[in-house]
Amino acid sequence: MSGKTASTTNSIAQARRTVQQLRIEASIERIKVSKASADLMLYCEEHAKKDPLLMGIPASENPFKDKKTCVLL
Amino acid sequence: MCDQTFLAIVFGPCDKCSNEKPLRAVYIKSEQLSYCSLCVEMDGKVIVWDSFTTNKEHAVTMPCTWVMACAYAPSGCAIACGGLDNKCSVYPLTFDKNENMAAKKKSVAMHTNYLSACSFTNSDMQILTASGDGTCALWDVESGQLLQSFHGHGADVLCLDLAPSETGNTFVSGGCDKKAMVWDMRSGQCIQSFETHDSDINSVRYYPSGDAFASGSDDATCRLYDLRADREVAIYSKESIIFGASSVDFSLSGRLLFAGYNDYTINVWDVLKGSRVSILFGHENRVSTLRVSPDGTAFCSGSWDHTLRVSTGAPGWVVCFNRKGQGQGLGQEN
Numbered sequence: 001m002s003g004k005t006a007s008t009t010n011s012i013a014q015a016r017r018t019v020q021q022l023r024i025e026a027s028i029e030r031i032k033v034s035k036a037s038a039d040l041m042l043y044c045e046e047h048a049k050k051d052p053l054l055m056g057i058p059a060s061e062n063p064f065k066d067k068k069t070c071v072l073l
Numbered sequence: 074m075c076d077q078t079f080l081a082i083v084f085g086p087c088d089k090c091s092n093e094k095p096l097r098a099v100y101i102k103s104e105q106l107s108y109c110s111l112c113v114e115m116d117g118k119v120i121v122w123d124s125f126t127t128n129k130e131h132a133v134t135m136p137c138t139w140v141m142a143c144a145y146a147p148s149g150c151a152i153a154c155g156g157l158d159n160k161c162s163v164y165p166l167t168f169d170k171n172e173n174m175a176a177k178k179k180s181v182a183m184h185t186n187y188l189s190a191c192s193f194t195n196s197d198m199q200i201l202t203a204s205g206d207g208t209c210a211l212w213d214v215e216s217g218q219l220l221q222s223f224h225g226h227g228a229d230v231l232c233l234d235l236a237p238s239e240t241g242n243t244f245v246s247g248g249c250d251k252k253a254m255v256w257d258m259r260s261g262q263c264i265q266s267f268e269t270h271d272s273d274i275n276s277v278r279y280y281p282s283g284d285a286f287a288s289g290s291d292d293a294t295c296r297l298y299d300l301r302a303d304r305e306v307a308i309y310s311k312e313s314i315i316f317g318a319s320s321v322d323f324s325l326s327g328r329l330l331f332a333g334y335n336d337y338t339i340n341v342w343d344v345l346k347g348s349r350v351s352i353l354f355g356h357e358n359r360v361s362t363l364r365v366s367p368d369g370t371a372f373c374s375g376s377w378d379h380t381l382r383v384s385t386g387a388p389g390w391v392v393c394f395n396r397k398g399q400g401q402g403l404g405q406e407n
Contacts (some may be wrong), residue, residue, distance in 0.1 A: 014080045025265060028303060032125070036284070036302035038329070041345055047326035052370040054328050057385065 078208075142190045146197040153181070153200055155188035161388045162216055190233045192244075201244060201258075203230040209246050209259060223256050225263045230277045237283040245286050246272030251379050253288050257298065266297050269305045276320045280344075281327045287344075289318030295332050297344065309342040311349060320362045325369030333360030333374050355382060 048054055077371055129371045141156035146163075155161035161182035182188065186205035193200055194211070199220065203209045209223040228249035235244045242258040253274055255265040272291035285299045287304070295318050296312035309330060316336035323330055329350065330342040339353040339360055358377035365372040369387040 015263040019271035021263065022117065023119065024262075028265065030303045031301045033299065033302045033306060036299040037306060039301075040280070040282070040299070040306075041283060043280075044326050044328045044345060046326060047281070050369070051324050052385070053365070053372070056324055056392075057370060071206075 077217050083345055099329065112167075122161065128360070134181070142188050142202075142306045144192045144200075146193050147195065148197050151197060153191050155182065155191055155202070159184045159187060159204070161188050161191045161200060161212070163200070167212050170257075177252065179214070179217070181214050181217050182210060184208070184210070188227070189231045192233060192235055194226075194235060195238055201233060203233040203246055205229040207248070209233060209256065211394045221258065222259055223263070225253065225254055225256075225266070226250055231273060233279050234279050234286065235326075236279055237281060245277045245279065247277040247288050247290075249273045251290075253277055253286070253298065255286075265300065265303055267305060269296060270294070275317060277322050278323060280324065281323055287323065287330055289321040291317035291330050293317055293334075295321055295330060295342065297330075309347060309349075314340065316359075319360060320374075322363055322365045322372065324365055331365060331372055333363040333376075335359040337376070337378075339374055339404065353384065356380070 078269055087291055088324045099331050101245070111137045116159045140154050142161070143152060143154040145152055149166070153161055153163045160180050163179045163181050165177050167177075173247050181200055182191070184200045184202065184206050186207075188202055188204050190203040191200055198214050200212045201209065202212065207224070207228060207230060208224045209226075210219055211221040211223075212218065213220055214401065223246070226246065226248040230246050230248040231249075233244055233246040236242075241262065243255055244258060245255045247253045251268055251270045251272060251274065253267045253270075254263050256262065256263050270290040270292055271294075273288045274288045276289040277286055278288075280297070284301055285297055287297050288376035289295045293314050293316060294308050296305050297307040298304065298308070299306045301331055309332070314334065314336070316334050318334050320333040321330060323344070328344055330344050331339060332342065333339050336355045337354070337359055339356075340349055341351040342348070343350050356374065356376040360374050360376045362375040364371060371383050373381055377380045
């Protein structure tokens with residue numbers, strides 16, 4: 001290779017870093033999607049009853065409802 | 074070009090302008106029986122609201138007119154905010170009317186570009202920030218010292234979210250380089266990265282169990298990424314939705330995903346089925362931010378129409394906060 005410029009050396013260093021990072025990312029332990037999604041579904045199932053936005057709350061407990069009745073002037 | 078810089082060019086900081094004052098970040102906290110929500114405005118004010126009475130509890134005027142991020146400390150005793158001033162400042166909250174909150178301000182973080190997101194970690198002592206300079210950073214609040222910096226994004230970082238405490242010291246960030254990256258807070262290392270979006274990622278939020286996270290992007294889709302399977306597992310999109318999602322949050326059980334869009338609507342997605350459950354109208358301009366309350370009973374959406382709306386599971390109930398200070402409780406909407 002003919003003379004390397006500073007920018008070429010930089011991009012080589014950058015590429016090395018990228019490869020290093022990709023190697024790290026490639027080596028992590030992965031589980032199957034079937035297992036992962038089953039776990040997500042299980043979590044939803046277990047916590048569904050406690051989720052007010054899912055189950056809805058009875059009107060009597062709604063903290064945002066108007067406290068006064070409307071008055072027609 | 075990232076949406077954030079577009080904002081800065083088009084709107085420009087203008088104190089006198091009464092149009093277009095977008096609300097950027099909303100955080101909801103509950104203490105005892107009342108909710109408080111933090112409202113952040115482009116005219117440089119940070120307002121703490123009591124969401125039950127719709128009264129303003131605190132208002133701090135920031136020296137910088139562009140506040141883009143805000144966060145509540147876990148103890149509820151302080152707030153952090155920042156924006157185009159490139160800094161993140163912490164203000165202790167006081168109920169004493171005589172004290173000037175702005176005087177007690179502490180500058181914690183310094184970036185070389187705007188601050189897009191900030192969040193306290195598990196304690197009041199550390200703050201995590203994301204910036205337009207492409208980095209995230211962890212700061213010590215007391216000394217203002219930089220504890221750890223996170224380099225890896227190729228463009229502005231727009232959002233971040235911390236993993237729920239049981240699952241350890243990681244956080245996820247999303248940026249204009251279309252990547253969502255998961256970081257180890259102690260080592261500063263990027264553990265995983267996901268690049269399936271077609272445009273800037275505006276918002277990331279962890280699934281309640283901490284095993285997955287959702288992202289909302291300018292490509293009009295929201296996506297769910299599973300961390301243990303290390304891949305995208307769901308896309309929430311419809312052909313009819315063509316505007317970007319600005320903000321996402323999960324309901325308490327993780328079954329519902331609330332997403333605010335730039336077409337003024339909020340779509341509610343069934344996380345497991347991938348289908349849209351509901352669409353909420355009401356805002357008169359783009360929804361810029363959305364957050365579900367910690368106890369899961371309601372969610373609050375902030376918009377460029379100068380209002381914050383709190384919606385609960387009870388059908389049709391919406392409370393509207395107007396930034397001018399009059400909280401208007403709206404009755405049932407059809």
